[in-house]
Amino acid sequence: MALSVPVNGLKESDKEPVIELFVKAGSDGESIGNCPFSQRLFMILWLKGVVFSVTTVDLKRKPADLQNLAPGTHPPFITYNGEVRTDVNKIEEFLEDVLAPPKYLKLSPKHPESNTAGMDIFAKFSAFIKNSRPEANEGGSPGGQCLGTPGFTGLCFAEQLCCEVSVVAKKYRNFEIPKEMTGIWRYLTNAYSRDEFTNTCPGDKEIEIAYSDVAKRLTK
Template sequence: MAEDPKIELFIKASDDGESIGNCPFSQRLFMILWLKKVAFTINTVDMKRYPRLSARYKESMTAGYSVFQKFSAYVKNPLPEKNQACETAFLKALVELDQYLNTPLPHEDGSYPSKRLFLDGNELTLADCNLLPKLHVVQVVCKHYRNFTVPKELSGLCRYLNNAEKCEEFMNTCPNEEEIKLAYRNVAKYSDRYGAKSVTGR
């Protein structure tokens, strides 16, 4: 007989590095698991002992911040007459992210475009953990429902996405694409009614 899956909840540790810290999102999961009477274990993570994951530059943490917001407005828009404006705003957010990825960071040699692998340098950081899952959803949903792919002209963004696809930490944690499509099936169904145009190659 197969054993029940073991569930481990990793949550932010408090200042003492051991007890449960202040994190509403972790507490929410903690409560849900408890209410459902699911067997699980708690592991507190001392964030101060993991500086390697922290971004060196605060700008890296906010780069691409508006992409998912503009994407949501674009893909969920039910009004054909507003589609062009939503598409333009979404593309502008992608361009801004591309510009950040192509602009050399202070520790680089200053040559343009930057050749760094990720948002903050050549190592994955929390900034990438925040952004890459959202970009994955953006890619899958836009390609399937809007016939949209990231323009090749956005070389920094394309480089970033290609580098991410070489990382097992990213690729092995991506959900199945069919699950993503299913999650957006109802909210993105309007695109088929008026044939959203691809902006690839602009």
């Protein structure tokens, strides 16, 4: 569970915080499940370079000790030096504040618009994948506008959302993101080249399972 580190002889400011991240478990109850919010916090802590531990939570069999730790709360959430924090947005702000330079990396994006990059794509994708009349999608795609913000920030949803679009559209709609959408492919290529993304991203099968109910409705 939570990691402990020696603190004897260290100043208070030099002590490493004890952080544990709780994320949604996959279908096997142990692996990382499909949850962009979980992955987002996972990547933030990874990129900060802080020591932390990760616990996957099986929502079907949530352990009693976790129910007592954060009653009525679903992952992701963290404990920071024993204090439970459950609001994802506030957790991000808190981590950026307490894990600050020069000891830890500053993660605020250079381009504020990168925080919302990909939302247009995901909105179109959601309508595309949930449409029970596939013929209505002819001539259209979930692609939307190409992403204009280059590079991998590690903090915006674009990488996770584009990953879901790629996997789910191919599985359930036999659609692949066109190669001419260079902005999207640049994001995906950059993302999959980074350890902090590939090691926090759920497997393709978990993403497919997350959309299986939608797929069943489409076949009725």
